Amino acid sequence: MPDRVRVCLVGGGRVAKVHANSVTRHIAAATASAVVEPVQEVRDAVGDQYGIAARFETFEAALDWGEFDAVLITTPTFTHKTLAVLSAEAGKHVFLEKPMAITLEECDAIIAAAERHGVLLQLGFMRRFDPEFVAAYERIQAGEIGRPMLIKSLTHGPGLPPPWARDLAKSNGMLAEVNSHDWDCVRWLMGSNPQRVYAEIANFKGPAHHINTPHFYDNAIVNIRFESGGLGSISGVCPCEYGYDARVEIVGERGLMQIGDIRGQAVIIAANRDKGYITPIYRTWPERFAWGYIREMEHFVGCIRSGTAPRADGLAGRWALAGVLAATRSFLEERPVLLSEVLDSVPPAQT
Ligand SMILES: NC(=O)c1ccc[n+]([C@@H]2O[C@H](COP(=O)([O-])OP(=O)(O)OC[C@H]3O[C@@H](n4cnc5c(N)ncnc54)[C@H](O)[C@@H]3O)[C@@H](O)[C@H]2O)c1
Structure with missing residues (x-):
């Protein structure tokens, strides 16, 4: 584990900015390494505001790069299961916004993937x-x-x-x-x-x-x-x-x-x-x-x-x-x- 936990923001919308603010301004033990956001203006706005150099249009591209330890998934609910399971499979710790997913079967798939790959899973119940x-x-x-x-x-x-x-x-x-x-x-x-x-x-x-x-x-x-x-x-x-x-x-x-x-x-x-x-x-x-x-x-x-x-x-x-x-x-x-x-x-x- 590096000195600081490197997080990748997945999603650059409303709550992503709240978490980017916490990571970049309040938590010395963490750093925001990357942002994934399909909308270019949103991606650049978040990257510029929080000083994040690595910016990706897709999560797959961010995973290929791989220079992070954890993800903060703040995308719409219907995308949560796919992104959380991909993260766990890549060995990245998962902070996942609520609601966890659309169905209980999706929740079970996320829990099982985190357990199987030995990564932490925390829900956004602040x-x-x-x-x-x-x-x-x-x-x-x-x-x-x-x-x-x-x-x-x-x-x-x-x-x-x-x-x-x-x-x-x-x-x-x-x-x-x-x-x-x-x-x-x-x-x-x-x-x-x-x-x-x-x-x-x-x-x-x-x-x-x-x-x-x-x-x-x-x-x-x-x-x-x-x-x-x-x-x-x-x-x-x-x-x-x-x-x-x-x-x-x-x-x-x-x-x-x-x-x-x-x-x-x-x-x-x-x-x-x-x-x-x-x-x-x-x-x-x-x-x-x-x-x-x-x-x-x-x-x-x-x-x-x-x-x-x-x-x-x-x-x-x-x-x-x-x-x-x-x-x-x-x-x-x-x-x-x-x-x-x-x-x-x-x-x-x-x-
Ligand atoms: N804990 C809280 O208090 C709190 C508050 C607000 C929202 N949320 C939750 O956070 C999630 C997002 O909510 P929001 O209000 O920030 O939504 P939002 O619509 O403002 O932002 C979502 C962003 O995700 C991007 N996105 C969509 N698919 C993507 C993908 N596959 N990869 C990367 N980015 C993608 C969108 O372009 C958009 O910019 C929801 O699950 C919501 O319930 C939690």
């Missing part, structure tokens, strides 16, 4: 590294609110997702694209797998945005029963227009815990009688989870250097997708759906 979420998890583990009984997790995103992410066939829709983090966190914080889900969706803004893809929705709410007997809900709105909003409430047998705040700064302005209180809110996900993105990348690089297993692993990605698939089946068939209906075999609880 909330597991966000200081507030981590503190909440540790305090639940320490028993401060007793056994978790009920969890409510919401994510509202400000703007329209990229065109591919509006198509269920290419992304599994908003419950995957926006709410994957909620799916992972409810399981992590409750310490239990989801057992049954019931989902309702609505489409308020699609027509105004001329979105005609089948089953497009911009609002969703899912009720969940966990294997532990606990209950939960996940809700999503995207686009919500007003900012980025991610909050969780957990009721335990001995207390209540709330994670997150819509307020982005500790400033409240009492303006006048008409306007009342004004407070700045989080506007974007890179802003809300700035530390989570840096710490998840530090963790990935640290795991590579020490040979330890990442905290957000392939099994976590597989479970998050299983929840999405069960909830999607639920709203399509207008009935509660057992997780066992989408899982061939139920893996062990909690990673």
Whole structure:
């Protein structure tokens, strides 16, 4: 292993820039060696902004060059399985953005390839590294609110997702694209797998945005029963227009815990009688989870250097997708759906 872990950015879109920023500005033990991006202007813009000399149109060309230890896969979801398996086969450690893949079979192929070729696989669940979420998890583990009984997790995103992410066939829709983090966190914080889900969706803004893809929705709410007997809900709105909003409430047998705040700064302005209180809110996900993105990348690089297993692993990605698939089946068939209906075999609880 060289002094610094050399990473290759695969994809140069929205989240790639967040990770490029972490690697080039915050993590001394890593360096951004290459970028792969089919769109030349995007490729050059990312290369120029982050000082990356090696630029490739295809991943195959980057693999032929080969001067890197790990990949950061930030491409659209429907490309994840092919790219992740190719990376593992080439002996490159894999950081893979959520949602892990389109199907559970694809997740299994990625997990198997990583195991077979002895490379690390970490999923882009940055909330597991966000200081507030981590503190909440540790305090639940320490028993401060007793056994978790009920969890409510919401994510509202400000703007329209990229065109591919509006198509269920290419992304599994908003419950995957926006709410994957909620799916992972409810399981992590409750310490239990989801057992049954019931989902309702609505489409308020699609027509105004001329979105005609089948089953497009911009609002969703899912009720969940966990294997532990606990209950939960996940809700999503995207686009919500007003900012980025991610909050969780957990009721335990001995207390209540709330994670997150819509307020982005500790400033409240009492303006006048008409306007009342004004407070700045989080506007974007890179802003809300700035530390989570840096710490998840530090963790990935640290795991590579020490040979330890990442905290957000392939099994976590597989479970998050299983929840999405069960909830999607639920709203399509207008009935509660057992997780066992989408899982061939139920893996062990909690990673
Ligand atoms: N963890 C998070 O908070 C977070 C936030 C946003 C997006 N994401 C996830 O990251 C992924 C990308 O999302 P995005 O919003 O950045 O998308 P995006 O559309 O902004 O960017 C994707 C980029 O990948 C490029 N691309 C497509 N196929 C490629 C290939 N085969 N090889 C290399 N590049 C390719 C596209 O040209 C595009 O520039 C999705 O899985 C999404 O769910 C995660």
